[in-house]
Amino acid sequence: MPPRDEYKLAILVVLYNKQIDDCVTISGLIDSLEKVEFEARDMVICIWNNGPSSINCNLTSEKCQINLIETIDNNSLSFIYNTFIDKVLAHNYLLLDHDSVINSEYLRECFFNKEKYLIPSVMTSHGMQSPKFYRMPSHSFSKTMLAIGSGICLSKAACEEMSKYYGNVFDERFFFYGVDSTFFLRINKIGNAKKIKISSQNIFHSLSRLEVEDESTTKFRVKERSYDQALTLRYYFSIFTCFTVLKKIIASFLFSKKEISLKYFMVAFFNGKHYKSRKR
Template structure:
């Protein structure tokens, strides 16, 4: 499976990103990585690119937008541009990925052909309190497989979403882009999950 990890930076050098540092320290490898600098200043990515351990990453890409593009634009940019990926993992620049992050992603689904979207647990690394995903307003404590016919729906934040190509293909029949460009930041993730109500999708949390 071709996995592409996208990390969005804002007002931060690559080496100061908690997400990137924890990613490089993680044993997971053999993926494509795109780092997007969303401004406001240019950054030098060549030093980082040269420091990537050999064999860790298949392909490294860097993009830069100095005008602080909306997250909806950036997410759609990644999904539309890197079409060789079988799944996209979207991350912000200050998340701590624990040692089992990728292991849990791969082990919590019966088959890559049976999932459209995964929503990892978002936990405060200081208090250990789980905030997302939420189902019917409450944190999902156990592994949960969503059925789009259910009355209630769950929601989460954009960072950490694992989007499979199957979801992208299903959405194309209804929407021009996966993420609603009417939302700049806070509505991006909620709007996507709301749209999934209309589709037959399999979501694991």
């Protein structure tokens, strides 16, 4: 990521096991760029290939710069997000997975964003999935809001405030699952929940927990969810996290939902770290 003057909008697209030509997020961004009026120097798209093998990037655009970054050892999403925010100077940061489709209206809203936190409504083939509101409080507020991380737009001021309070923007004790939910719990904890603006625009997203997958992928997700829930309970303890974690544990064992492994949960809770943290 070469240093340069500050952009108005920096966009991050994280790829894993995906070619650029097959990425709906990137194709949607390129299409949206044709419908908006931006100066090329004002925006950058960083495509971050997280593995498992190298890819080629021949994309160019008259509307913005496009850079490719590669770390093919499957780094944590929290590390990638924090590194991107630290290394790229911008007024606003838009974070996207490889399976989210945004429209030109939301892209324009992010470009001119003056809010600390801007999030879209996230739609899937099963209907709207994000944001979600819960009556139970986390920390000092009367209700809790959680949202999917893909599509969130953060201002520079919001990132600086979060880093000042926590040392970084996203919690690097979480690798894949829990990165977005703990980010919103952080916002709530520092009293900024009311500063979140929900856009009138929707983005379309593929949600892994709603898809039919093979056995090895299912086992991976159960392990990740177990570590996510245990570390969330340990580091973001509240009435809300106690209730939601307990509900998922009960559902896993009484109703055979297979979301949580008690073995992984207990190891994560008492060790206080993700299983991949030993490799870093």
